[in-house]
Amino acid sequence: MNIAIPVIIVVAIGFVAAAVLVFASRVFAVEVDETAVAISDVLPGANCGGCGYAGCNDYAGALAADHSLPCNKCAVGGAAVTEKIALILGVAAGDEEKEVAVVMCNGVNSVVRKLMDYTDYKSCKASKSFFGGMNACAFGCIGLGDCVNACQFDAIHVRDGVAWVDRSKCTSCGACAKACPNNLIRISPEKNLVFVRCSNKEKGAVAMKACRNACIGCKKCQNACKFDAVHVENNLSYIDPELCRNCGMCEKACPTGAIVNMRLVAKYAENSAQSVASVTSEQKSAGTEANA
Numbered sequence: 001m002n003i004a005i006p007v008i009i010v011v012a013i014g015f016v017a018a019a020v021l022v023f024a025s026r027v028f029a030v031e032v033d034e035t036a037v038a039i040s041d042v043l044p045g046a047n048c049g050g051c052g053y054a055g056c057n058d059y060a061g062a063l064a065a066d067h068s069l070p071c072n073k074c075a076v077g078g079a080a081v082t083e084k085i086a087l088i089l090g091v092a093a094g095d096e097e098k099e100v101a102v103v104m105c106n107g108v109n110s111v112v113r114k115l116m117d118y119t120d121y122k123s124c125k126a127s128k129s130f131f132g133g134m135n136a137c138a139f140g141c142i143g144l145g146d147c148v149n150a151c152q153f154d155a156i157h158v159r160d161g162v163a164w165v166d167r168s169k170c171t172s173c174g175a176c177a178k179a180c181p182n183n184l185i186r187i188s189p190e191k192n193l194v195f196v197r198c199s200n201k202e203k204g205a206v207a208m209k210a211c212r213n214a215c216i217g218c219k220k221c222q223n224a225c226k227f228d229a230v231h232v233e234n235n236l237s238y239i240d241p242e243l244c245r246n247c248g249m250c251e252k253a254c255p256t257g258a259i260v261n262m263r264l265v266a267k268y269a270e271n272s273a274q275s276v277a278s279v280t281s282e283q284k285s286a287g288t289e290a291n292a
Helices: 004-027 034-042 056-065 078-089 124-131 146-150 175-179 204-210 220-224 249-253 262-269 276-291
Strands: 099-103 156-159 162-165 185-189 194-196 230-233 236-239 259-261
Touching: 034 056, 034 078, 099 162, 124 146, 146 156, 146 175, 175 185, 194 236, 220 230, 220 249, 249 259, 259 262
Parallel strands: none
Antiparallel strands: 099 185, 156 162, 194 259, 230 236
């Protein structure tokens, strides 16, 4: 009898605890959206934010809640993931143009005027905050690699003092653009191959004192373009990606090397460690022949 009472008490406590747990599980249950789970399972899990959402689970939840949202926003997963999501949702996959990051600076070590040799803490944001950077051009790439550290896909590296994007690896997630304190990195359609790789809005003479590859606002590129795609505003040339035909006429007309034609960069520097700036220097001496 003395043994039975403790056993009965323990069993009773177990039944009460079980009842409480069952009640709590029903009252505080969190409903799981099976569609969101299925979408999350096919997403790559990079959580890069390139789709415009906080992460893969957030994007999956948004798609599950609203089937009208585009299911082709995952640049990392590409077309394969888009097709899987469309199949889960029962919608058309749709097409989205591939985009890549572009660094709007061509001021490498050989052309930019240095103010100091800096070997301390490697942070673009910190150096800009403390002393504005090591170069005379306050608009250009600081070159300490904040963008490199932000990229999860090994798609951007600093070469000869300037960040350079590997277009074959870039997923257009925008992490590098967010990390750049000078807002030099732009997400652009992959089809666009000609860019003004300069962000200096100072007058030509001042800009050239800081960097020999600077845009001087001479409008030769604007006059050379037959498609009204190039315009100079605030001393800086801009190429409209919607109007540009990649003909390269503006690059040929540019006297400083501010405009870069990616076709020539690929031709001169493919499978090599050459920097974009050294390629641009070769373009200025032999660009006409290469484009013929």
